[in-house]
Amino acid sequence: MPTTKILVTGVAGFIGSNLAQRLLEEGYTVVGMDNLSAGTKENVDPRVQLHVRDIRDADLSGLFQGADTVFHLAAKNCLYDCLQNPLETSDINVKGTVNILEHARKVGVRKFIYADTSAEYEGIQEFPCRVDRIAPVGPYAVSKRGGALFCESFRQMFGMNITLLRYFNVYGPAQDWRRIIPPVMSAFIIKLLQGQPPVIYGTGEKRRDFIYVDDVNDFHLLAMRNDQTNGQTYNVGSGVNHSIKEIYELIEKRLHTGVPPLFKEDLPGEAQVTLADISREKALGWKPKTTIEQGLDKSIAYIQQRVLSDPALSKKPQ
DSSP states (O other), X not given: OTXXXXXXXXXXXXXXXXXXXXXXXXXXXXXXXXXXXXXXXXXXXXXXXXXXXXXXXXXXXXXXXXXXXXXXXXXXXXXXXXXXXXXHHHIIIIXXXXXXXXXXXXXXXSEEEEEEEGGGGTTOXXXXXXXXXXXXXXXXXXXXXXXXXXXXXXXXXXXXXXXXXXXXXXXXXXXXXXXXXXXXXXXXXXXXXXXXXXXXESSSOOEEOEEEHHHHHHHHHHHHHOGGGTTOEEEESOSOOEEHHHHHHHHHHHHOOOOOOEEEOOOTTOOSBOOBOOHHHHHTTOOOOOOHHHHHHHHHHHIIIIITTOHHHHHSOO
């Protein structure tokens, strides 16, 4: 379907830019929307029809006309920032989501895919996490739950075909290293390549389910194309987790810097463990293909080629 139009919100962000590139490779027309508050134009493939707009803007109807599918990825998603400003978090992640849903409803898009989060499992102590057991706690998780509830409302009240994807710890090229507290993979790689100690918050025993972005995009395509996913919620994780110390050791094993980590006080509001139950996802014919070692090698190569030379890196607070 080479002329099929797909709309991606948050297209200049990490997952959005990787998704857009994959969709283009598959022959789709991609219209992207981003206010560039976190993402950058450099992330966006030039073939994307990029519109610098906010998901809370009143009239976005022109962007939605003719769209077959909407991937709603735009959100305020840095846990630290969300904790500092819960009012803005709610405004973007709840009000913004309702605005995107309403525009999609009015033009009659065939499929709406909502980027939910594994943070919905923050208060869960039984692992692996199943989609029917949630316990959001922090402002980010609660705001994403609010957006998810509106998705369910629009599905029931207006008959929209909506699929929810709960991402676990996605990593890979273009991961946002510009945050105040960057994601662990990119933060560790950058610091070690610079000969500086990477920061581990807490003891390093927290365990995370890391999933490489290419595997996530495989599931994006499945969710878009397979009507079995309509009205369903899925975990997008690897089904395996690693401690933060293990990640440091795996990266150091590749870079041989000899630089030890710097331990700092734990961050508030973070889950101790993330681990996805992906049995339902495997039943659809999907499974992660990228090992943690392969994913780290690709991430290191990207940072060496694209990030270390970025002038913005030297301006980032150390």
